[in-house]
Amino acid sequence: EDQVTQSPEALRLQEGESSSLNCSYTVSGLRGLFWYRQDPGKGPEFLFTLYSAGEEKEKERLKATLTKKESFLHITAPKPEDSATYLCAVQAGYSGGGADGLTFGKGTHLIIQP
Amino acid sequence: DARVTQTPRHKVTEMGQEVTMRCQPILGHNTVFWYRQTMMQGLELLAYFRNRAPLDDSGMPKDRFSAEMPDATLATLKIQPSEPRDSAVYFCASGLVIRTADQETQYFGPGTRLLVL
Numbered sequence: 001e002d003q004v005t006q007s008p009e010a011l012r013l014q015e016g017e018s019s020s021l022n023c024s025y026t027v028s029g030l031r032g033l034f035w036y037r038q039d040p041g042k043g044p045e046f047l048f049t050l051y052s053a054g055e056e057k058e059k060e061r062l063k064a065t066l067t068k069k070e071s072f073l074h075i076t077a078p079k080p081e082d083s084a085t086y087l088c089a090v091q092a093g094y095s096g097g098g099a100d101g102l103t104f105g106k107g108t109h110l111i112i113q114p
Numbered sequence: 115d116a117r118v119t120q121t122p123r124h125k126v127t128e129m130g131q132e133v134t135m136r137c138q139p140i141l142g143h144n145t146v147f148w149y150r151q152t153m154m155q156g157l158e159l160l161a162y163f164r165n166r167a168p169l170d171d172s173g174m175p176k177d178r179f180s181a182e183m184p185d186a187t188l189a190t191l192k193i194q195p196s197e198p199r200d201s202a203v204y205f206c207a208s209g210l211v212i213r214t215a216d217q218e219t220q221y222f223g224p225g226t227r228l229l230v231l
Contacts, residue, residue, distance in 0.1 A: 034219070034220075036222075042224055042225075043118075043205050043207075043222035043223050043224045043225050044157070044205070044222045045222070046219055046220075046221060046222075049219055087157070089157075091218075100145065100147075100162060100164070100169065100170075100211070100218070101147060101149075101159035101162060101170070101173075102147075102149075102157075102159065102220060103159075104156055104157040104158075105156070106156045107156065
C-alpha cells in the first residue's frame with residue numbers, strides 16, 4: 001500500500017527564517033511526486049512535480065528536492081503570504097485500478113509571522 | 115485562465131436526503147478525479163474517469179455513492195441517502211494524459227463543502 005508521511009504537522013516561522021518540510025514515501029514504483037499548496041477554504045494549488053531521485057525544482061522562494069525515499073520542500077526567506085498547508089502526494093508507477101490517483105500526506109500547516 | 119469549477123460550493127442537508135455535486139473539468143483534459151477531504155483522513159481518492167469511462171471507484175462506498183460523466187464537460191458525484199459521516203469537502207480534479215502510465219498533473223477545483231445534519 002502506498003504511504004506518504006509529512007513532517008512536521010505544523011511549523012511556525014518568523015518572516016525571513018528559512019526551513020524545510022519533509023515528505024517520506026513508500027510506493028510501488030514512482031511515477032511522480034507532487035507538491036501542492038492549500039489555502040483555507042480552497043482547493044490544492046499545484047506547485048511542483050518531481051520524477052526521479054536527484055531532481056530539483058524551484059519557484060520563487062520554494063525549492064523541491066527528491067531522493068528515493070523522501071522529498072523536501074525548502075522555503076527560503078519566507079514571507080507571511082507563504083502561510084498555507086503544503087501537501088505532498090505520490091502517483092504510483094503500476095497500471096491498474098486506482099493507480100492514476102494521488103496518495104496524499106496529511107500536510108504541513110505553515111505559519112509565517114511578520 | 116483555465117480552471118476546474120464545482121457546484122455547489124456549500125451544501126447543508128439532512129440525513130437521508132440526496133446530494134448531487136457537479137464538476138466541470140478544464141477544457142481538453144481527459145481525466146477527472148473525485149477526492150474527499152476530512153480532518154481525520156486527509157485527501158482520499160473516491161473515483162476517476164478517463165475519456166468519460168470509469169477506471170476506478172474502489173474508494174467510494176458503493177451502496178450510497180455514484181459517480182458519472184454524462185459528457186466531457188460534466189462529472190457528477192451523487193450521495194443517496196446521505197449520512198452525517200459523509201460531511202467533508204469533496205474535490206474534483208482534472209488532468210491530461212496522452213499515454214497510459216504517463217505522469218499527469220492534476221488540477222483541483224475549489225471543492226464542495228458538504229454538511230449532513
